[in-house]
Amino acid sequence: MTNNKVHNIACMMCGADLVYDKTATEHTCSYCGEKESSLIYCPNGHFVCDSCHSSDALGFLEILAERDKSLDPKDIADRAMSHPSFKFHGPEHHGLVPAAILIAMKNRGITKPDGSSITNETILEGIRRGMRIPGGFCGYAGTCGACVGAGVATALFLDSTPTKGPERTVAHSATTKALYMSQDGLRRCCKRATYFGLTAAMDLLRTDYNIDLGESPEYRSCKYSTRNRDCEEQSCPYFRGPAS
Ligand SMILES: [Zn+2]
Numbered sequence: 565m566t567n568n569k570v571h572n573i574a575c576m577m578c579g580a581d582l583v584y585d586k587t588a589t590e591h592t593c594s595y596c597g598e599k600e601s602s603l604i605y606c607p608n609g610h611f612v613c614d615s616c617h618s619s620d621a622l623g624f625l626e627i628l629a630e631r632d633k634s635l636d637p638k639d640i641a642d643r644a645m646s647h648p649s650f651k652f653h654g655p656e657h658h659g660l661v662p663a664a665i666l667i668a669m670k671n672r673g674i675t676k677p678d679g680s681s682i683t684n685e686t687i688l689e690g691i692r693r694g695m696r697i698p699g700g701f702c703g704y705a706g707t708c709g710a711c712v713g714a715g716v717a718t719a720l721f722l723d724s725t726p727t728k729g730p731e732r733t734v735a736h737s738a739t740t741k742a743l744y745m746s747q748d749g750l751r752r753c754c755k756r757a758t759y760f761g762l763t764a765a766m767d768l769l770r771t772d773y774n775i776d777l778g779e780s781p782e783y784r785s786c787k788y789s790t791r792n793r794d795c796e797e798q799s800c801p802y803f804r805g806p807a808s
Pocket residue numbers: 575576577578579580606607608609610
C-alpha cells in the first residue's frame with residue numbers, strides 16, 4: 565500500500581527532516597516492526613507506519629499486542645514510552661506493564677500452566693485491565709497502577725479469578741513485590757513504576773515458574789529524566805545522570 569498521508573516533516577524518532585521520495589520503497593516500522601511501502605522515511609533509517617503514526621496510547625498498545633516480535637519486556641516498554649502518544653505520566657503505563665510481559669511471553673512461546681497459549685486476546689485483556697486503573701491512584705489510593713500491572717500479567721498467566729485461592733495469591737504477590745520496591749519516599753514517576761512492575765513480574769516468573777524473560781530493567785539506565793519536571797535524580801535507582 566502506498567503511503568500518501570500527510571506526515572509531520574520531522575522524524576518522530578530522531579527529529580531529522582523526512583525524505584519525500586518519488587518512488588515508494590519498503591520500510592520496517594521502528595515502533596511495531598510492520599513492513600510497509602512508503603514514499604516518506606527518515607534519512608537515519610527510521611520509519612513509522614501509518615497506524616503507529618496516528619494512534620493514541622491505547623491504540624498503540626493494541627498494535628504492539630498484534631505485531632511486536634520482541635522477546636524483551638524492557639525493550640517493548642521503552643519503545644512504547646518513546647511513542648508520542650505516551651505522556652510522561654498517565655494510565656497508559658498501567659496497561660503497558662501487562663502488555664510488555666505478555667507480549668514477550670507470547671513471542672517466546674511460553675504457555676500457561678495448563679498448557680494453553682498466551683494469545684493476542686490475552687494481551688488485549690491485560691491492556692484493558694491495566695488501563696482501568698485511573699491515573700494518580702498511586703497517591704490517592706495507596707496502590708500504583710504500573711505495580712498492579714505485574715499482578716494483572718501474572719493473573720492472566722495463571723487464569724486467576726476471585727475464587728481461585730492459590731492463583732490470586734500469586735497475583736497479589738507480584739503486585740506486592742512491585743509495591744515493595746515503590747516504598748522509596750519519592751514523588752511519582754510512571755517510568756520508574758513501569759520498571760518496578762516489569763521487574764516484579766519477571767522476578768516472580770523466574771523464581772516460581774522457571775520462566776526467563778531476559779534482563780530486568782537496569783539501574784542507572786533511564787533515558788527519560790530530562791522530560792520529567794519532578795525527576796528525583798540521584799534518589800531514583802534508574803537515574804543515569806545529567807542530560808544526555
Ligand atoms: Zn529518524
